[in-house]
Amino acid sequence: MLWEKESRKEDALYLNMFAISGGSATINEALSGIRIETKDSTWNKNDAVSMQRRTEGNEHFGNGYWNDAMEMYNASLRYAESGSKNISLAYANRSACFLKMKRYNECLIDVELAKEAGYPADLMPKLDRRKEKCLKAIEEGAAEATIMKYEPILSFEPDEHFPCMANVVKIGRDAEGKVGLFAKEDVDVGQTIIKEKAFMAYVYSRYGWKCNVCLKEYGNFVSCSKCTVAMFCSEECRGNSLHDYECGLKFCETYRLNTEHGLTGGHAFELNGLIMRVVRSCLVVIDMFASVDELMNFVEQAIKSDRNQIPTTLSDVKLQYGAFLKLPLKSNFTTLEDDALCVVFEAHKMLLDIPKLKTIFNLKKYRRFLMHLISHHYLVLDVHSNIASSGFSRDSNVPWASSTTGVMVGYLSHSCAPNVLVSTFHGNSVIITVRPVRKGQQIMNSLLLALLTLPKDQRHKMLWLERRMICQCVRCDGVTASLAQCKRMRSDPVYQYLTSKQLNPDDDEAMQTMIDKCKTFLRKYGQLQWSDEIGNIAQVYVTLTYLQYRGLMSSETILETS
Ligand SMILES: [Zn+2]
Ligand SMILES: [Zn+2]
Ligand SMILES: [Zn+2]
Structure with missing residues (x-):
């Protein structure tokens, strides 16, 4: 119809x-x-709520949970009433988070935002000391050591007509005539072959986490002056008309x-x-x-x-x-x-x-x-x-969740034995090879990470429920690695290291070591037919990459390996 x-x-x-x-x-x-939350007074600006959120943020800060603290300070900003001193206090506290996260430029911006919003004069020396610390760190070159070093970039020159795609990939048609992506040459494991800005982006929940318009994370967010939902990372995003339409609609x-x-x-x-x-x-x-x-x-x-x-x-x-x-x-x-x-x-x-x-x-x-x-x-x-x-945080049963839709990513076909997986970064979809890809091979993604290690009947049930799809990939056809090969993979020291290791996201170096070991494993065994072992490590690899992009230096995440 x-x-x-x-x-x-x-x-x-x-x-x-x-x-x-x-x-x-x-x-x-x-x-x-269906419970659709209607807007009521709990969605209005409210200084008492703003103050409460700041207090909660302070508790997290005291425990060294910078991400959680920052989210609460952002909530404090969202709820602060116009002209309230809660605004300057939240900016100031957020600047302390940025300092701890070694994001010195963001810290300096927040210090200025706090001052502009009328930060109390008697507390000013504290803020000035923070600014000095920051400037000193920048002078010493520490700023370069911040998160942005992990920003994903294409591993090859961009395609002439599709700048978001590496020039080792082309758009073509599969055997059924459907549009798909194909390798123009052999591509190694761990290569970023697409980085596409989302055509459509939306933040589902926990609005203090990302810019409402572009989904950037950890910015110097400024709240919408009217509602308690939207935060913006820049003047450009604040000036975008999308939220003008949405502001005041019922959110949940x-x-x-x-x-x-x-x-x-x-x-x-x-x-x-x-x-x-x-x-x-x-x-x-x-x-x-x-x-x-x-x-x-x-x-x-x-x-x-x-x-x-x-x-x-x-x-x-x-x-x-x-x-x-x-x-x-x-x-x-x-x-x-x-x-x-x-x-x-x-x-x-x-x-x-x-x-x-x-x-x-x-x-x-x-x-x-x-x-x-x-x-x-x-x-x-x-x-x-x-x-x-990104899973659940320690005091909330609401996961951080957002949705991005890109056109190029839409051309990826599904396979339960994929050679690439999708990661996200600041509203971009990032496609990374998780197995060696041969010239001429189609680029195949798994629609759901969970499918990588599930048995066939469960995969099919899930794909049917989610996509009304009956998968006919090689793995579903029953072509998988032999038992002897699986045994060899499991007894490989690299596999044992990766499946026994507890991740400490504070430790940049350990994280990088794990990422490198994942690549070593996938390079060695990725060309075999699919097995749960390959699925396991591919999943660990893409999860680690995602964490590294997001620069989760603090508390947050415990890696789950199945
Ligand atoms: Zn933005
Ligand atoms: Zn608004
Ligand atoms: Zn399949």
């Missing part, structure tokens, strides 16, 4: 999706069973894992997050066009054109959007399942509640079009979003 019209007449309206499924009454009934910071199927991916997210993600994706593209008619024309052209057309470049946002619309949907689904329809219904309502959009979607044909647009986006996001979640 997606993109179907009421009749063949040229000016026919798109079908009313909500009527087809039994009317909005049915949808409302379904929605009533609570987060519930849908454990019904034991899932951890997209479907595990509370519907509220799914609704907000699709709302955000529509806002991105509505803003891209001068009028709804222009948007409609563009989308209709893209839908009608060949889905398997290989783009020649993705140099501007409209080209990216065209490619986004053509990404394969869940088994070419064109009918929405019930929960998806609820998401679309709610997103439609939410978008049309935004005064500016109510004005421009002023005709029935526009509003019908919007139903289909939201549905199409929902289906693309459902398959192609890369969800980063």
Whole structure:
């Protein structure tokens, strides 16, 4: 029913999706069973809450948990009322976190932010001492030793037409004619072959963790002056119109894992997050066009054109959007399942509640079009979003979670025996080789990290539930490493080291040693057929890389090896 019209007449309206499924009454009934948090006074700016968050931050700080402390100081900023001294105090305390994290430049910026916000004169000497410490460290060259040294960069020269892709990879078609990525030459383990800025990005939970617009982490965030949800990393992000639309919409910071199927991916997210993600994706593209008619024309052209057309470049946002619309949907689904329809219904309502959009979607044909647009986006996001979640922190059952969707990453095909995996960094998707790739081979990613070590029946169940997909990869075909090979891998000292080692994320050097050992192992055994041992180490490798990008120098993470 997606993109179907009421009749063949040229000016026919798109079908009313909500009527087809039994009317909005049915949808409302379904929605009533779903807890969507409504905005109430607990979402307002409130100095008492702001102060409480700062106190909680101080406790974390006292225990040496800089990440957790910083998140609480950010929460303190989000809740602080206009002109409140809580603002300057939170900036000042956050500068102390940055100092401990050896992020001296950020520390200096926060010191200035605290002063500008009217930091109390009697406390000023403390702040000045911090600034001096910072300047001294920078002078001594310590600033270079900060986190940014791990920022991922392409391991090769970028492709001429697709700068986010290394020139050892090309876009082509697989045996079935579907668009895919292929190696132009042999590529070693541990190479970054794609680093793509997200086309769509969204923060699901714990808003003090990332910039609301670009998903940068650990910035000198400034809070939205109106709501308690958004923080921005820069003037540019603050000036972005996305949050202007969203500010004041109902958000849901609570987060519930849908454990019904034991899932951890997209479907595990509370519907509220799914609704907000699709709302955000529509806002991105509505803003891209001068009028709804222009948007409609563009989308209709893209839908009608060949889905398997290989783009020649993705140099501007409209080209990216065209490619986004053509990404394969869940088994070419064109009918929405019930929960998806609820998401679309709610997103439609939410978008049309935004005064500016109510004005421009002023005709029935526009509003019908919007139903289909939201549905199409929902289906693309459902398959192609890369969800980063960094687990639970010590005092909260809400994981840090965000979603990024890139076009190039969407061209990766799935295999349960992948040769690359996806990591994320500041709203970028980063594709790293985890096995040696031969010239001409297709670049294959595993949709879910969990699949790497699961037996076939569980993989298939998961892939069906998540993607309505029946995998026919080599591993699912039963081609795996022999028992003797598995035994050899398990008795390899490198394997034993990696599976017995407790990770201490404070120790940069130990972390790097582990990463190097992962590469050694994957280089040695990665060309064998798949085995749980390879899956195990590939998983450890990509997790470590992710931690290293994020510069988790403190408390946070304990590595889990299965
Ligand atoms: Zn930003
Ligand atoms: Zn706001
Ligand atoms: Zn498979």
